Amino acid sequence: MEVQLRIRMNEKIYLRNPEESALGKSIVHNGLKLINDIGFEDFTFKKLATQINSTEASIYRYFENKHRLLLYIINWYWSYLEFMIMFNLQNITDPKIKLKRIIEVLAIPVKGSSNDFISGEEAYKLVMWEGSKTYLTRNVSSDNQAKLFKPYKDLSGRFAEVIKEYSPRYKFPNSLASTIIEMSHMQNFFMNNLPSLTDFGKEKDEKMLLEFLETLLFNSIDTSLTVKNKRK
Amino acid sequence: MEVQLRIRMNEKIYLRNPEESALGKSIVHNGLKLINDIGFEDFTFKKLATQINSTEASIYRYFENKHRLLLYIINWYWSYLEFMIMFNLQNITDPKIKLKRIIEVLAIPVKGSSNDFISGEEAYKLVMWEGSKTYLTRNVSSDNQAKLFKPYKDLSGRFAEVIKEYSPRYKFPNSLASTIIEMSHMQNFFMNNLPSLTDFGKEKDEKMLLEFLETLLFNSIDTSLTVKNKRK
DNA sequence: TTTAATATGATAGTATTACTTTTATGTTTT
């Protein structure tokens, strides 16, 4: 049995649907790799065109600018993660196990799912290095109105729902969800690049990161909120 | 009594010390305001030069490029916060109160300290919008070796020390410190720009953000780490 | 199967960015 999942993307994000042609797929696939290679600031459509033996003008027919290409891949990934989470939570009733699964999906990049379009591992790296640059611009509001952050908000919202299910009294499910999502990438970045900001040392231990995130999540919501000054 | 605090900056960050001339101070002061106005991506030395009636070439004598100017201001702010925290913790012995004070300093921008150099409020906004862009580049490692992230790491390290003091058994003081620092800005950004990612709604309630951060911090370290499956 | 529509390539052009260089002029320091 051969099943492929297709993610329906917001049409406002592209000029021509890149999934519908070989060139489009190549732009996304190699664009992802090139951004990861040289960083988003140094990435240009010219360089990408040279690498895929095409032209700048051709790439501009698919995406208005490089920021839209970034948004496209990042959004694809958030939608992909939401699907993975939905899939992984099938038939599970215990919300504690649900939450653990969510953290695993978030923090451990899916290995080996490299197809000819978007590879999970490459996309994870992109989110880690460039993810926040999608919204840290003066266009946040207009981009938000154009629903360009919907996949991220959907993922965070679904996560928050499970938090509410686990602990209906907890006051900040949405903020906690976005915190865990951001930290699953940022602490990984720190671990590899500014390790003194973490406790995962030089071993680069992904298990420790997982434990940190679980502790953060469960301690936050397990603790009875009325108990105060337990200590001292 | 008139006291002014002077922050000693890493000399590698600038070509000529901006604190030592009127032009230098103007570059930093107006540069900060202009970046906040139009965003770091659209900010250029040309535009800044026009605004302060100087020339591009003159600005380049102070800073190698706009990224260094950004680092300069952000680093100034982290050092400033570290001083504010040190100052605010004087004579306090209870680590719980210490931690509460730290969160307040982090999450509530200092009002009214606008001098002719760097204003606390403007700097807070800059950190919120552009802070992570200092390290999310392919130069992280070399910049880190040049000690360009020392002020941030010092602040986070000092925070972590207080966490250890409060709870010596907690396993992730450094990651928790960097998480709270990042979230004190990011959740504020979300609250104002992507509110559905938070629980602070349209009221833009800074008090709620404070409560979230305190809950996150104290629940994480108060909870006895051996207690498991309290629920279900 | 011819026509028409569409996608891509090739080429060129523009305003802006991110700098560097040189020369002139004004201000301090010695």
Add this chain to the structure above:
DNA sequence: AAAACATAAAAGTAATACTATCATATTAAA
């Protein structure tokens, strides 16, 4: 009064971020 230094003025360059035009190859419709 001379020397040292900071800034301004002006010009120049390679790269970036696009837009526009035209030719050609491929595919779809008549």
